[in-house]
Amino acid sequence: MPDPRATEQRKITLGEGNRKKLQKFQREQEKAKVIKAACALLNSGGGVIQLEMANDNKYPVEMGLDLEESLRTLIQSLNLQDFFMTKQEGKCYYIFVKSWSSDPFPEGISFKPRICSLSSSLYCRSGTSVLLMDSRQAFSFLKNKKMKAKTFGQEHPAKVVKAIRQDSCNSHFAYQFFQKDHLEYGEIVPFPESQVIEFKQFSTKHIQEYVKNIIPEYVSAFANAEGGILFIGVEDKTKKVLGCAKEKVDCDSLKKKIENTLYKLPCVHFCQSQCQIDFTVKILDVLAKGELCGYACVIEVKPFCGAVFSEAPKSWIVKDKLICSLATQDWVNMMLDTDPGKMEKTPSLGPPLSRPVYSKKGLEHKKALQQKLFPVLPGHLKYTPKSLWRELSSQNEGLEELIDKEIFPFSQGILIFSRSWAVDLSLKEKQAVICDALLVTENSPPILYTILREQDADERSYCTHIALTLKQKLVNMGGYTGYLCVMAKILHLSPESNSEFLEDSGSWIDYPSSYYLANIQQMEALLQSLVIVLLGFRSFLSDQLGCEVLNLLTVQQYQIFSNNLRNYRELFIHGLPGSGKTVLAIKIMEKIRNEFHCEADEILYICENQPLKNFISNKKICRAVTRKTFMKSDFQKIQHIVIDEAQNFRTEDGDWYEKAKTITQRDKDCPGILWIFLDYFQTNHMESSGLPALSAQYPRKRLTKVVRNADQIAEYLKKELQEVIKNPPPNIPRGSLQMLLEAEWDQGVLGTLNVKKNLTSSQIVTYVTDECKLLFEKGYSSKDVAVLVSTMSDMDFYRLELLRAMRKKIRVVQFADANDMSGDHIVLDSVRRFSGLERNIVFGIHPKTVDSALLHTILVCLVSRANQQLHILWH
Template structure:
């Protein structure tokens, strides 16, 4: 869970640090102070500086942590000698335009210097990632310049303007640049040059000369220089690099004496191939142009019998996006190692920004990428995070420590009578939990009775765990939990202050805080304590995001997590309904039942230490089954395959989750009885209505629709009215209550479009898809649903034969970038931004549940719904418009 990187003899070795609640990097020996560093061997001085730079950069991009650097010079005093000028300069350049003190606090400790590094956060003039170097070059006049990390956003902005204004236009060049380009092109294509010839054109933004005539190791020089110029020309307007010409006199001098042309061509082509592999597209690039460099090698004429010399010319086209000279010098911590980000990943991360104003004006921006740590994504929700925090984790402003104690933990309240807690007078809050590990997606330790998180002024955030005994496993658990909680508060919930979470193990018999063997280590600086109520509330808002956050299948395609916070009702269901045999969760489509099912599976696994084979997820269609299978959290089967398999196949199953149960059929037998037999002595959880009588089940209700647009929701509500009016007597009150209480949690209108009496539905489907693609929608946005498999087989050819610029697929391919063509029932539980329903009818034997099927079909659309009817179509039952 933690990185411990140790620097010895010029190398960083990495190993797992088992006794820490933070990322801790050890550097064995380093020299500090101006005079001492000036006396060092240059190579060693640069090596130490680079190691410090790497470690600081990695922690800044990965949630922060601590660097412990052993001091090599015994007379060193930080207060009078500081770090040394070279380190100061490079750290300042790394953090530019911020001050070093904004992100790093230096504390001398014995024969070591502790560096407490807080997480990087973006800003108007700071990039998403902290980087030593961007690896990008560009041309300015006749100079080749590197693009600093702080200038990459402006570079990307200019590139985007080029992307949407047609190909790079030569008309933007000056007349002189245009003339020089034409003459360079003529020289390149003619492939003739005489030794001593003076060219009739010089250097410009599009032309660069290099002589290299005296180079003994031409290959080494080319490898060092070519990537720089290819990157610069590719990132600007393109141009020509001509090697073998003196840049001052414009005289042909040739290069590569003693080499043959074939060897040179092979060597240069290998360098060009490597350069071409570093061309990457921006996230929103629609061109996806290939980029390749042309090269010509030709012998210089009139050489008077000397060894042959050559001109090496490169014609570099302008690239629509970004060409890297080398990997960006940007480190982060991944899998317990300090890792260099590759150009593609770096470019993707650096581009992330908040979506447009349209989303911000309609939903609450819970977490913005502006001023957020590098790992964060923007979060939008229907809920105001401040009001949500005040309701869940309320803090009194007077000097009183508030307490949040769930009902099932109130019997343990007497455990809180320990000095570290009793001495706190607030303002702040003590939050008890059965297991904070479960809230941060870690397995619960059954030896721990309960836990409490203390967040209060004038103290470090502290995690208390009450347990019997003191073992390495318990210390590992409490450290794991504290570390994961700290990381999520920063990297998931966007907390930008200085942060640590101190783990404390408490003996539940004696009430004594057990001392950890690492307690003698230097403590965090005072700046890591919460200084005032505003800091407490800011941390609690981040904590609210952590506990309410969910791995949502509703993430949109805008680089943000959309509605990935639980509603209060969803959170209550997940945290309160524990230890019961069965639970039915009722709610209208779009209220998050599938989302709750998946989160419940994760919590059951962590709470009961279950294996994947202990939990069975059942649904009706293969698309939803395959989606949940890709989460790798449990066994997943359709209702049909479950019924066809012998019970011995599921002999290890202890928990069953049923999703979209209202769409289950009985043609293969009574699935509910079989499920009950499997878990007769276990617990059974369901995520939708199922089949048992309403009056015989534990129930929970979801009443807030978060997924669908208002136009789609209104049509769904009318169908729910029909279901209520036509239900069996014992179910009528249930559905009437749902109609009365269901609400939409936002005001985004969307569209619902009905087209009737169509002579050819297939033609209309093709027309709609083509228009949607022209509007900028992708295949991932669209699903075309038919009522039956027979209708699908009959009509899909009419859509596919038009050869639209997209691929089509079924629900099995729903996450592969295709337009889905399938049936309403098979698409149940899945969703797309845009759904096109074709002649939505139901089989005669389905009449009793016909409205339910149509309700399921309508609810699959998040934003826009098309209902298409051919002339022969008779809708059953009535469709609301």
């Protein structure tokens, strides 16, 4: 079982005959353990359930029909082999669990829910019946509720009564009946059960508990539809009022019990009202010939704008090696984890914890990236990357012979080397590790080799942790949907130490053949998931959409990112506009933290502008400051520095480059990292930047693949880049501009480019207002839009005029500067202060400059900020 804390909890009786001999409560208790573990593993990337058999059987036994049926119910499939395989070894019985995925069933069913659940705990009304929704029905219900939330939430204060009145020709009597304050014993209710009316009789024992147990299902069903009334104390077949004897009921206590039960029902909102369930509880006297003989209960439930559950959904995941119930809101969020659109998604559907992975049209998708980075050649076993393999084998005598010996039995696949797979997986590096190598080969599960010089005290736990993390990321991040385990194996260069598989990794289990990669197609599918693990990063789009979205690095970005940091303590990265410099800077800081065991406050990010500094600060991966703050402060704790948009730095406060270099070289034996990102094409001043001469910027890498802008915007950007080359500002080294000759422009993303000239200020305000109105009607939000001007005085003028115009034509719109990029508002700021940031839609208003030599570099900066639409408006 995944929870290893109590051995006795693992004991399960197996075999059909053995299970029939169990008492019912014991059989249900054991079944619950298995179901919880299976559901948790299905929702958490798969795994193995190890059961200790409570019964003594000399020969292998079957699981038991009740367990099999429960597992089928869990996956909503007749074929257990879709997700489960079993094996018995002595007293141990193993259930191998594949990760759940929402790809279609083999039988062709077009939809599967995003997660597995034993019960949705959502009820609906069907005629006079109350039905529990299965996962598919729950998904459709929640999706429809979410779509209708804006118009559904606040408009039905009397809808229950209206529904009752319209239900049948006798609805008038039902309405009058509801208004009574007492009923007659034995009288016949003058209307039948219906979609909005239910009759129930009191239980003869434990009345409060009975009422508490039946109410949640009916309230959930009524609240999730058009509301309804539950009469308790009316026999459903005869429609006679019987009530409950007065001696058995404490009216105040019963009413309080009911109300407390309803207030505690889990509910999820899809609107901003956050209202509670709207209900009324009435305890009615039941009279016999004018004398009180008992009580009836009437509960009126109004329709709810969101979803009402009878209890929390029965669904589990694994967290920190423990099985945990999913909270109701988390369950709904996972069920509705749908495609946010606007870009091309790399994997279609996948495991429950996997996030959407998108690549912009024109960029390589995961298959193309895999073919470039990790190709599998028929009949060939490839070592990659070659440069790292050569470096490792030359530095470590005996490594080549050791590796060749280990992989001798395998003839087809790929062996992927890394200085540290731990760092690649965003874990802390272990200094004793020479290298790691992942073998993806035919007729074997993936094997992760960890090579150490000699034996180490905690090598087992370290290596199994890396293997398990890789396996989980391949499924939960990479979207791999097959049976998967990653075998961990330690190799030692020391001849006194022998290589060994690790028992803690699960390598000791004899996995079924389904875990073995059978052919090139299966190897490539796994390697494409690996591409997402290694090249994926949290997209800036995530903040706009309110859900986690991943993008993929380009091959060029990944090649720089995967460099050995110890070989590149100082590095200059020249990147064309839109080539992803800031993205790469973020990834490098994450890598520094793991490779050098740094805390966030030991890594310093420096930029020129406050908005970009705030944007990076919110990532909480480093300490971020502007250049001015850097020059005024002392940074004793800082070990590593990453500088962004360095072309716009100045020397007015001192030699920033010399200060940064001094800080990172304080430890002569182990200097820190100093990486500097810059783009001379976006220089926005005429002063000295403080950068070393171009010839002294060594080592130097280039990012020449432009990935941000739609086709029309990219074409305009090319023209402006050529203008910069023709007339560069005097403070830009001409040799730096030659990288434009190497530029790669990805095509295939349609966008909008509008350049309007000779407009008055009033016409500009009208144009921006009308365009925003159209954009919002098409589903764009304020978070998509930036309005960029030239000066602070322009900002003040256009903020006032645009607010005035938009309030007449559009819903309430807010403006704010770029210091807060995550708020639900239109950004209004200067082109210079928006450097390093981006928005889908950009309006550039008269991007003039005092120095005419900077006109085209300012235009380059403006144009490159827009992803999909660019509107340049000139006076």
